[in-house]
Amino acid sequence: xxxxxxxxxxxxxxxxxxxxxxxxxxxxxxxxxxxxxxxxxxxxxxxxxxxxxxxxxxxxxxxxxxxxxxxxxxxxxxxxxxxxxxxxxxxxxxxxxxxxxxxxxxxxxxxxxxxxxxxxxxxxxxxxxxxxxxxxxxxx
Numbered sequence: 001x002x003x004x005x006x007x008x009x010x011x012x013x014x015x016x017x018x019x020x021x022x023x024x025x026x027x028x029x030x031x032x033x034x035x036x037x038x039x040x041x042x043x044x045x046x047x048x049x050x051x052x053x054x055x056x057x058x059x060x061x062x063x064x065x066x067x068x069x070x071x072x073x074x075x076x077x078x079x080x081x082x083x084x085x086x087x088x089x090x091x092x093x094x095x096x097x098x099x100x101x102x103x104x105x106x107x108x109x110x111x112x113x114x115x116x117x118x119x120x121x122x123x124x125x126x127x128x129x130x131x132x133x134x135x136x137x138x139x140x
Contacts, residue, residue, distance in 0.1 A: 014104060019098075033069035054127075057082060060080035064084060068084065126138065
């Protein structure tokens with residue numbers, strides 16, 4: 001018995017995965033927008049800050065997301081500037097994903113190890129600078 005030919009994948013079905021990913025991100029931002037991380041008791045304390053007193057690259061990220069969700073870009077940058085850059089990078093990659101998915105092309109972003117080492121260096125430098133006296137403007 002011959003199997004029926006596979007039905008062609010519709011554009012709507014191709015866009016379902018990136019749309020679902022965006023729905024998760026919007027849901028997470030919506031939660032952080034309604035449950036204020038500036039009030040104690042809602043979120044756990046950063047373990048690195050708690051045990052060492054040192055700000056990690058993610059410290060202030062929830063406060064940054066809260067401010068960003070409320071449209072306060074200056075406060076978002078003040079809480080964690082690197083997180084705001086991450087929001088912009090995510091938006092660009094997501095838009096690229098949507099465009100490629102609508103055309104039926106896969107999202108393939110291949111980065112050389114130099115990019116990953118560079119990203120690690122940026123995170124390390126950001127962490128060190130925000131913990132030094134002259135970099136206190138980057139501290140949350």
